[in-house]
Amino acid sequence: MAISSPRVAVVVVAGGRGLRAGGEVPKQYRLLGGRPVIARTIGAFLAHPAVATILPVIHPDDAALYAAAASGWRDPAGRVRAPVLGGAERQASVRAGLEALAADAPDLVLIHDAVRPFVTPAAVDAAIAALADHVAVVVGTPVVDTVNRTDAAGAVVETVPREGLWRAATPQGFRFSAILAAHRAAAAAGRNGFTDDGAVAAAAGHAVHMVAIAEGNVKLTTPADFAAAEARLAAETFLRLPDVRVGVGYDVHALEPGDAVWLGGVRIPHDHRLKGHSDADAALHALTDAILGAIGDGDIGRHFPPSDERWRGAASSLFLADAVRRVRERGGVVAHCDVAIVAEAPKIGPHREAMRAAIAAACGIPVDRVGVKATTNEGLGFTGRREGIAAIATATIRLPLPEDDAS
Incomplete structure (x- = not known):
């Protein structure tokens, strides 16, 4: 019955x-x-x-x-x-x-x-x-x-x-x-x-x-x-998220005496460290700004100001995770990330795959959607003189169309 x-x-x-x-x-x-x-x-x-x-x-x-x-x-x-x-x-x-x-x-x-x-x-x-x-x-x-x-x-x-x-x-x-x-x-x-x-x-x-x-x-x-x-x-997600956006981020931090640098979420032993309020991970800072730029939501300094003692020594993966959260709250996904690190030292190659894995985990995407590359500055400029490390990042995100555009 x-x-x-x-x-x-x-x-x-x-x-x-x-x-x-x-x-x-x-x-x-x-x-x-x-x-x-x-x-x-x-x-x-x-x-x-x-x-x-x-x-x-x-x-x-x-x-x-x-x-x-x-x-x-x-x-x-x-x-x-x-x-x-x-x-x-x-x-x-x-x-x-x-x-x-x-x-x-x-x-x-x-x-x-x-x-x-x-x-x-x-x-x-x-x-x-x-x-x-x-x-x-x-x-x-x-x-x-x-x-x-x-x-x-x-x-x-x-x-x-x-x-x-x-x-x-x-x-x-x-x-x-x-x-x-x-x-x-x-x-x-x-x-x-x-x-x-x-x-x-x-x-x-x-x-x-x-x-x-x-x-x-x-x-x-x-x-x-x-x-x-x-x-x-991925195919189903991308079909329902037709609004494709690309953001660009750039960050630089000076080097000072230390025992390791943080880059791409990975600790790399080195005779210097990057100077900053947080762990000064220039790669993740650049990527965070790229994601925030793609959704038009300010930059890392707005959300995590260096004047705030809560973020002293903080892992930059927290900043990246927050940017990804903001994308998801809009019903979107991070589709692809690409980071270029400019440094004379340390060598990035041995740590590239660990960086890709860390970024993929933070963004919730397969590792084949993450690119990490490195180059020197051929001895030119502040990076060439080993005074600092710079990073440039791009992030592609996909969002649903705004309701006004969906029709």
Whole structure:
């Protein structure tokens, strides 16, 4: 029987380790377009008006990673509940999430993989609508390719008819009381090998209905998946942000006796240091001004005046991060950065890749969108005399069109 105006909860399953994706952190916390994957996934559900509650289920070791990711979404209504800790297997993690919802049970629950950040409003709508007539639904796409079964050596032994075959995805949707009971029954019977919740529901005797959704709701599993997702996200982002702007920044700092210089967010041992109120990172100062110039928002001195003691000795990465924040608050992104450092010494080449990585992380963009180069001044001028170091930077940003121009 259909439920009028059902309360819908989403359990976001984020307890896995994601070893096949590579990297140093579980794949649900890896950056995708500068944001953790889980932040993008939860953000997609926060953007859906039918979703009342979102409950993440995380690995016990990932509390700090989750807390950092949680700063990446806005939730003024408090729809994202505090995360619960998952179990050794996905099935146990889902059950932990369902049990946590039981005290204030929703009518419907959608169970979704945290590493499917491209879930669309249409997919959520389709799952919720289907639950008006079904107890359990699984979204997916029909198989259209030829399917072969092979032996251990890789030889084809059978071509499997593809009629009626589907590629299952998430969210998988259920009447809440039914799927909670099904999970409890499976656990009580010691049946812990189910890999998705549709199978748990089927084992409890419920008919599971497939719901067709559009292609693209991919699960990020391998390094190739992440590379494809970055390319897709960049293309989608750039298409919706047609206002392209370029800013230019320039900065110079004198050298004085010391033991290291900061350039491009990297500490480089040297017999001098750059003189300034902050860490005097001329490269990041120039880039910060370039970004601020692109959005017409003053310069670094306006936002972080050297007369303010709060910024004495401050890391210039803070200034760059603030400029990037100002771009994002306008609904835009930093698309590309290029920095040229003019210095006789120290040598920049050995530190170039570390600088690119630091700038990419601060701007939330892939490292292949960051350029760092260096040149000497051939002994000419103040840089040639080793009295100081200069930097020139350009930044390309993309913004949505102003409302007056959108038509």
